[in-house]
Amino acid sequence: MSALEALDDRQREAASVLRGPVAVLAGAGTGKTRVITHRIAHGVDTGAYSPSRVMAVTFTAKAAGELRGRLRALGVEGVAARTFHAAALAQLNFFWPTLAGSPAPSIIDNKVRLLGQAADSMRLRPSTATLRDIASEIEWRKVSMLSVEQHSLLGRTVSGIDSAQFVELQQRYEALKDERRQLDFEDVLLACAGMLEAEPRVAASVHEQYRHFTVDEYQDVSPLQNRLLELWLGDRKDICVVGDASQTIYSFAGAEQRFLLEFERRHPDATVVRLETNYRSQAPILEAANALMKGRPGALELIPARETFNAESPTVTAYDSERDEAEGIAAAVAARIESGASPSEIAVLYRAHAQSAVLQQALAAEGIPTSVLGGTRFFAMPEVRQAILALRAAAVAPTEQGFLPGVQRVLRELGLSDEPPAAGGAQRDGWEARRAILRLAEDAGPDENLRTFSDALMARAKDQHEPTMRTVTLSTLHAAKGLEWPHVHLAGWAEGALPISYATGFEAIDEERRLAYVGVTRAARTLSLSWSRSAGRGERAPSRFLAEMGTTARGTGILHETSPNATRAGHRR
Numbered sequence: 001m002s003a004l005e006a007l008d009d010r011q012r013e014a015a016s017v018l019r020g021p022v023a024v025l026a027g028a029g030t031g032k033t034r035v036i037t038h039r040i041a042h043g044v045d046t047g048a049y050s051p052s053r054v055m056a057v058t059f060t061a062k063a064a065g066e067l068r069g070r071l072r073a074l075g076v077e078g079v080a081a082r083t084f085h086a087a088a089l090a091q092l093n094f095f096w097p098t099l100a101g102s103p104a105p106s107i108i109d110n111k112v113r114l115l116g117q118a119a120d121s122m123r124l125r126p127s128t129a130t131l132r133d134i135a136s137e138i139e140w141r142k143v144s145m146l147s148v149e150q151h152s153l154l155g156r157t158v159s160g161i162d163s164a165q166f167v168e169l170q171q172r173y174e175a176l177k178d179e180r181r182q183l184d185f186e187d188v189l190l191a192c193a194g195m196l197e198a199e200p201r202v203a204a205s206v207h208e209q210y211r212h213f214t215v216d217e218y219q220d221v222s223p224l225q226n227r228l229l230e231l232w233l234g235d236r237k238d239i240c241v242v243g244d245a246s247q248t249i250y251s252f253a254g255a256e257q258r259f260l261l262e263f264e265r266r267h268p269d270a271t272v273v274r275l276e277t278n279y280r281s282q283a284p285i286l287e288a289a290n291a292l293m294k295g296r297p298g299a300l301e302l303i304p305a306r307e308t309f310n311a312e313s314p315t316v317t318a319y320d321s322e323r324d325e326a327e328g329i330a331a332a333v334a335a336r337i338e339s340g341a342s343p344s345e346i347a348v349l350y351r352a353h354a355q356s357a358v359l360q361q362a363l364a365a366e367g368i369p370t371s372v373l374g375g376t377r378f379f380a381m382p383e384v385r386q387a388i389l390a391l392r393a394a395a396v397a398p399t400e401q402g403f404l405p406g407v408q409r410v411l412r413e414l415g416l417s418d419e420p421p422a423a424g425g426a427q428r429d430g431w432e433a434r435r436a437i438l439r440l441a442e443d444a445g446p447d448e449n450l451r452t453f454s455d456a457l458m459a460r461a462k463d464q465h466e467p468t469m470r471t472v473t474l475s476t477l478h479a480a481k482g483l484e485w486p487h488v489h490l491a492g493w494a495e496g497a498l499p500i501s502y503a504t505g506f507e508a509i510d511e512e513r514r515l516a517y518v519g520v521t522r523a524a525r526t527l528s529l530s531w532s533r534s535a536g537r538g539e540r541a542p543s544r545f546l547a548e549m550g551t552t553a554r555g556t557g558i559l560h561e562t563s564p565n566a567t568r569a570g571h572r573r
Contacts, residue, residue: 003041003074007034014273015039018048021267022240023218023260027300028289028521029280029484032242036214037067039240041074043212051078053211055232058083059220063482065463067216080210084225085185087232088192095195095202105181107188111135114182118172126160133158136252138170142186143222143254148174189224196231207234218243218263219298222254237267245298249478249515251507261298278302280484282311285527288558289520291549292513302521313560314520314527316493316546320564322355325532326362328564329489332528333472334366336487343369347473347485349519351498355491356474363472369420369432373475373483379461383430387414387437388457395450403448407441436467477519488523490516493543494531516545529559 004012011031014024015038026032040056043049056079058064067081080087089107096104108114112131115138119126126134137158141151148170157163177184183191196203213233215221218241221229233239241263248257264270278286283304293299319325333346348359356372363370378384390410401409408416416434437457444453460466473485492498499512520527531542550558 003038003045007031007038008277010273010275010277011035011038014275015042017240017271017273018043018046018212018238020237021263021270023263023267023270023272024240024242024275025244025260025272025298025300026242026275027244027278027302028247028518029278029302030275031279032216032244032275033066033070035275036216036240036242037070037074037076040071040079040214041076044076049212051076052080053209054079054214055087055210055212056081056214056216057087057229058216061086063216065465069463069465084228085188088188088228091202091206092188092192092195095199095205099195099199099202105183108177108182108184111138111184114176115169115173118169118176121172122165122168124161124165124169130158130160134161134166134169137166138173138184139186140252140254141170142190143224145223145227186224189228193224193228193231196228203231203234206232207236211236211238213239215239215241216243217247219245219248219257219260220250220255221259223256224254226256226259237269244300246293246296246300246514246517247481249481249511249518251511257298274300276300276303277305279305280524281521282308282525284311284313284558285520285523288314288527288549289517291558292517292520292545296510296513312526314523314529314549314558315562316529316531316542316559317562317564318542319530319532321534322358322492322532323362324564325491325530326358327365329359329491329528329530330362330366330368332489333363333368336526337368341487342470343472344468344470345486346489347475347480347483347487347522348489348491349475349477349480349522350491351477351500351515352492353476355497359474359491363474369471370474371429371432371469371471373473374479378433378436378466378469381430381433383414383433384437387411387434388454388461390414391450391454391457395454403444403450403453404441406450407438407453411438432469432471436469440467477515480522481518484522484524486523486525488519488527490519490527490529492531493529493546494533494535494540495543496535496538496540497531498543498545513545513548516543 004015007015011034014022014035024032024035026035036056040049040054043054044051056067058067058081061083064081064083064086068079071079071081082090093104112128112135115131115134119131137156148167152163152167157166161169196206210232213229215229229239241260243260245257245260248255264272281304286302286304290302317328319328329348333348336346337343350356350359360370387410390413391407394406394410411434414434416431416438420431441453498516499509503509503512529546531540533540546559
């Protein structure tokens, strides 16, 4: 079967163009990862690409692992699917010994600690939070390709540190790194770019190794990352970029959507394909998303792949307090689970980490297990590492029990019980993790054994291919990007929370709007938005984004306003 057969017309158009510059403008839920992997597979199948000469660049190790897994499923091995930093570091480590006659510098594992030492040498005592803000500003400066002196002219400072102190602090930080032969995360990209610019032999070697580039989430590239891409590409044009300007939510980290928006101008011969058929969300949800982004630069008009006549309109509920809001969401989640939904099908998303505590408490009070996205990764959990080791040990001396009973025995010995512990806490997290491993075993093929199963778990860990936990997901909007759930609750849609209070200028508000859009487009079947009239002693107004999408009270009918007592009353019945 051809790699193109499983694609729709627009996706097939994007995947068929194997040469020259290609821009795939892919809206939320339109299958961009599918296009990326099938395009590479098509190139390999037709002989246009050699897998070892293809580099697929992503922004997270998890995304790189997913790409490798999908390519493997399509029969393609050997493609370099890496993050920008992983690719740059590999090149530094390979070429540095030849160029410098010594091993490459080590990478700093804690920038804040080294900044603290630099501050100590100046007799400054900034708080840990201030040091983190300083680290973030240094990161922004470097990915924006600005020197310390150029940065100082912008007037950007960190609270509690004046401009002169900030300049000196950065200089001392850089001096400490040099003394210890260390690089920070951003230096890896800068050093790799500098090496490629200064050493024609290195550039020629990289150009020979990698002939075809694919870049995922191109709207999030920084000036430094884009420069590195140009150096990797050299004078060739075989680059495919995939992105959505409406999902640019990392400007604070140096991302600039202009590279995506201006791609066609910089590459007049580029093939540009728009993916607007959404396979994730029902029509009313897409209507709300389109209304939110109407008229914004690069916005795509999302179209549902299929009409669902009984689709539910998104709802918006106003509560008196944040606690009332959390309890209302918890009641709605409980009612949804009682009606047959799995907890893993439900997510509660919010703007800032501080909003999670009251939501967690309310859900725990309803007896609902939760997991916080961005916490300890599944394969880093001690219970999971312990289980894999125990399964590998059991594989050495298999019993007559058979595969599935053998897995059950190992997991029960480690503490898996028939009934879960009470909701919340580390014990429940450990139980859910062991239960997830058991479900993987239950879904395994008839020829599976303990050895192949433990090997498969190790491969999943390497690719960060995490199994589904039967818990309700709590997540910030930033961490939820790229994910989806059938049922999504968006909490805290009030002025000061979304948009957040420190977003004051046009560009900052526009970024908050894009963040709201990311939240809306995570939902597949139902979408519930909520806000509270008070936070502490302060009064709040509903988010301006609610008005932009429209409520029934305003006559647009996109968002349906509900009573705060409706779900709780229904739940009590």
